[in-house]
Amino acid sequence: MSVDTASVGTGTVLEARNLTKWFSVKRGRGMLAGHARLYAVEDVSVSIGAGQVTAVVGESGSGKTTVARMLAKIITPNGGEILLDGRPAPRGRPRDYARQVQMVFQDPFASLNPVHRVRHNLVRPLKIHHVTDDIDAGVAGLLRRVSLEPPEEFASKFPHELSGGQRQRVAIARALAVRPRVLLADEPVSMLDVSIRLGILNLLADLRDTDGLAILYVTHDIASARYLANTIVVMYAGRLVEAAPSVSLTDEPAHPYTQLLLSAAPDPERPQPPSLVRSGSPPSLVAPPSGCRFHPRCPYAMEICHRVSPPSVEVSAGHTAACWLHVDSGRRQVEEGRSADGVVTTHSPASRPGPERSQQTTATRAVSKEK
Amino acid sequence: MIAPEAPAGNPAATPVQLAEPVLEIRGLCVDYGYGVDAVSAVVDCDLVLRRGEVMGLAGESGSGKSTLAMAALRLLRSPGVITGGEVLFHSKPFSDEGPRGTIDLLAASEADLRAVRWSEISVVLQSALNSLNPVITIGAQFEDLLKVHRPSFSKRDRWDRSAELLDMVGMTADRLRSYPHELSGGMRQRAMIAMALALEPQVILLDEPTTALDVVTQREILEELMGLREQLGFAALFITHDLSLLVELADEIAVMYAGRLMERAPAASLFRAPRLPYTYGLLNCFPPMHGPRRAMEGIPGSPPDLRLLPTGCAFHPRCPWAMERCRQERPVLRALGGPDREVACWLHAGAATIPDELNHPEPPAAGRRPAATGRARAARVRR
Numbered sequence A: 001m002s003v004d005t006a007s008v009g010t011g012t013v014l015e016a017r018n019l020t021k022w023f024s025v026k027r028g029r030g031m032l033a034g035h036a037r038l039y040a041v042e043d044v045s046v047s048i049g050a051g052q053v054t055a056v057v058g059e060s061g062s063g064k065t066t067v068a069r070m071l072a073k074i075i076t077p078n079g080g081e082i083l084l085d086g087r088p089a090p091r092g093r094p095r096d097y098a099r100q101v102q103m104v105f106q107d108p109f110a111s112l113n114p115v116h117r118v119r120h121n122l123v124r125p126l127k128i129h130h131v132t133d134d135i136d137a138g139v140a141g142l143l144r145r146v147s148l149e150p151p152e153e154f155a156s157k158f159p160h161e162l163s164g165g166q167r168q169r170v171a172i173a174r175a176l177a178v179r180p181r182v183l184l185a186d187e188p189v190s191m192l193d194v195s196i197r198l199g200i201l202n203l204l205a206d207l208r209d210t211d212g213l214a215i216l217y218v219t220h221d222i223a224s225a226r227y228l229a230n231t232i233v234v235m236y237a238g239r240l241v242e243a244a245p246s247v248s249l250t251d252e253p254a255h256p257y258t259q260l261l262l263s264a265a266p267d268p269e270r271p272q273p274p275s276l277v278r279s280g281s282p283p284s285l286v287a288p289p290s291g292c293r294f295h296p297r298c299p300y301a302m303e304i305c306h307r308v309s310p311p312s313v314e315v316s317a318g319h320t321a322a323c324w325l326h327v328d329s330g331r332r333q334v335e336e337g338r339s340a341d342g343v344v345t346t347h348s349p350a351s352r353p354g355p356e357r358s359q360q361t362t363a364t365r366a367v368s369k370e371k
Numbered sequence B: 001m002i003a004p005e006a007p008a009g010n011p012a013a014t015p016v017q018l019a020e021p022v023l024e025i026r027g028l029c030v031d032y033g034y035g036v037d038a039v040s041a042v043v044d045c046d047l048v049l050r051r052g053e054v055m056g057l058a059g060e061s062g063s064g065k066s067t068l069a070m071a072a073l074r075l076l077r078s079p080g081v082i083t084g085g086e087v088l089f090h091s092k093p094f095s096d097e098g099p100r101g102t103i104d105l106l107a108a109s110e111a112d113l114r115a116v117r118w119s120e121i122s123v124v125l126q127s128a129l130n131s132l133n134p135v136i137t138i139g140a141q142f143e144d145l146l147k148v149h150r151p152s153f154s155k156r157d158r159w160d161r162s163a164e165l166l167d168m169v170g171m172t173a174d175r176l177r178s179y180p181h182e183l184s185g186g187m188r189q190r191a192m193i194a195m196a197l198a199l200e201p202q203v204i205l206l207d208e209p210t211t212a213l214d215v216v217t218q219r220e221i222l223e224e225l226m227g228l229r230e231q232l233g234f235a236a237l238f239i240t241h242d243l244s245l246l247v248e249l250a251d252e253i254a255v256m257y258a259g260r261l262m263e264r265a266p267a268a269s270l271f272r273a274p275r276l277p278y279t280y281g282l283l284n285c286f287p288p289m290h291g292p293r294r295a296m297e298g299i300p301g302s303p304p305d306l307r308l309l310p311t312g313c314a315f316h317p318r319c320p321w322a323m324e325r326c327r328q329e330r331p332v333l334r335a336l337g338g339p340d341r342e343v344a345c346w347l348h349a350g351a352a353t354i355p356d357e358l359n360h361p362e363p364p365a366a367g368r369r370p371a372a373t374g375r376a377r378a379a380r381v382r383r
Helices: A064-071 A095-100 A118-128 A135-145 A151-155 A164-176 A194-211 A222-228 A246-251 A256-264 A303-307 A329-340 A359-370 B065-072 B110-116 B138-149 B155-168 B173-177 B185-197 B215-232 B243-249 B267-272 B277-283 B324-328 B375-379
Strands: A012-027 A034-049 A053-057 A079-084 A101-104 A182-186 A214-219 A231-236 A239-245 A312-316 A319-322 B021-032 B039-050 B054-058 B080-091 B101-104 B121-124 B203-207 B235-240 B252-257 B260-266
Touching: A012 A064, A012 A214, A034 A053, A034 A064, A034 A079, A034 A214, A034 A239, A053 A064, A053 A194, A053 A222, A064 A101, A064 A182, A064 A214, A095 A101, A101 A164, A118 A135, A118 A151, A118 A164, A135 A151, A135 A164, A164 A182, A164 A194, A182 A194, A194 A214, A194 A222, A194 B277, A214 A222, A222 A231, A222 A246, A231 A246, A231 A256, A239 A246, A239 A256, A256 B215, A303 A329, B021 B065, B021 B235, B039 B054, B039 B065, B039 B080, B039 B235, B039 B260, B054 B065, B054 B243, B065 B080, B065 B203, B065 B235, B121 B185, B138 B155, B138 B173, B138 B185, B155 B173, B155 B185, B185 B215, B215 B243, B235 B243, B243 B252, B243 B267, B243 B277, B252 B267, B252 B277, B260 B267, B260 B277
Parallel strands: A053 A214, A053 A231, A101 A182, A182 A214, B054 B235, B054 B252, B121 B203, B203 B235
Antiparallel strands: A012 A034, A012 A079, A231 A239, A239 A319, A312 A319, B021 B039, B021 B080, B080 B101, B252 B260
């Protein structure tokens, strides 16, 4: 299952293909403790184009931050590849890669060194990457770029003297110091006050439009993703479920999970609040449900959803969803027949050891529950 | 007991009889620190919470919304100091126990407060993990609570009541044996809500109860909470920074800025026809989910430092319609076209022309929905 977004937008700068990441978690207690794999991200493909914003939307635990961290090469994927300009990215995290791909973190209260002035925070990348000889002009230019004026005044302040929005601007300026081509923004506004969030989003939009920066915007707020992004991809329990141009995705959501997400988002324009009592919660990633990860919560779940994970299908131009509802019935029957014959089609290249997962029990439970 | 009279107003604007007040905050002032270093976090706030209604309190961080609520219940920690005002609690308990009549919470003795807290007024805080005791099970925490407040209950009664409460918020009774860390964030917050409702309070204070949760969980919990309000008839003071959420949820919304109440209106009126530039700005901070995408500006600048408040109206440096008068004189909260609305803004003081953005007509259905009466409670299992 891979929702392909490579077709959207030209000039793909950074691309992730079939990324998979698992973490080893301890299970049980004492002498009987064993280890299990927690699949945080499974078979996720995302591409970020120059002058484009791609938003990754999902609930906490859906793996969206893990994707961003893998792209920043803060953590190493267990499978899949990362392509920079169509060429496989180098192993490790060489300086050359960091110079092109920069990350902005969620919490500006934690991501800036509190004992150094703003100037120091900005000088470090300028010096390490030998960006410019005129450090002072470089710092002033960066602060102006993020609308912190007058720059001299802000450069001599400590992070605690700044408001949350100003700190996040400094964090963005620091990421811009090396003149990157890709900016990975991990929930850049969720810690900020509502009245200043739009300011930061508008700054990102401006960087995209004037500097042609490729931006990955990771967020749980689908309304802000609609506002900022060109493309939205939705993640659920470590997998991509839907990818589409942002307006198309929010106006005509194809995947039931996206529909749930949209109906849960606050929307004062709605005449009557929706009712979604007992819609369940995201599954455990150590023992995820078989087939489609969303089937235990899905109001439209069919027999096949319990057993076979859905392929990604194109619903309309540039709009893909990984859901059996959008697969034509002929193909569905073929797949169903194959899985019934004992040929398990997972649509996932990640082969994993069997005993670590209790797929079977979950599947049986889900089926019996429906009956 | 003070018999509160419904304010005489335009009957067309308020078709539904206003419910009687249950919590009245009058002129509440709170400082942090003493003497010259004192910072005024809440200044001269008046708020009336009516029986069975949801009052939303919106504002940015540092606007004093949590301080106001905590001070009103005398839960404020040092260095917070209540420097003035009164908080009248008109108690009419649902159960046979509990005090009756009007109590000034700010003047009440510890013993009187003890009789009111939790059993008549309860609190749900933002971080459920920090509110629950991590080393004992959920069931043991219910047990503690019921043992103290319902001494007549047997052990069996307490367990049954705990199970019933968990069922009410959509959890199964086997969760009583779980420790807080074994529950998801949403479950923990549900357990907190069940605990807050355990003694059938008349007022429940919700301080950002769902801010740390995912949207789907948030929606589920709020739905359950609102259903329970219909059923049990409690009044709620709902504090959040998410104005778009309040619009869907609250009967009435009060907006705070820099420690003062700046606008108060029925939820629909506030959303459709905001009168305060700050409210207008806040509403424009939430990108819409429908329609064409357009650039939005939010509110320029950043929230003020309470130690260095601007002169005049605290919002004037960020206000697009600021006038000379706003820089010099501080506007006071005044009624606007009926008893339902109040706004503190010079634009509405008569002399100035009101910008179109702040002069939308009141929505037709601006009347309140009838307050929850808790009639369904009779049908519930009662002991």
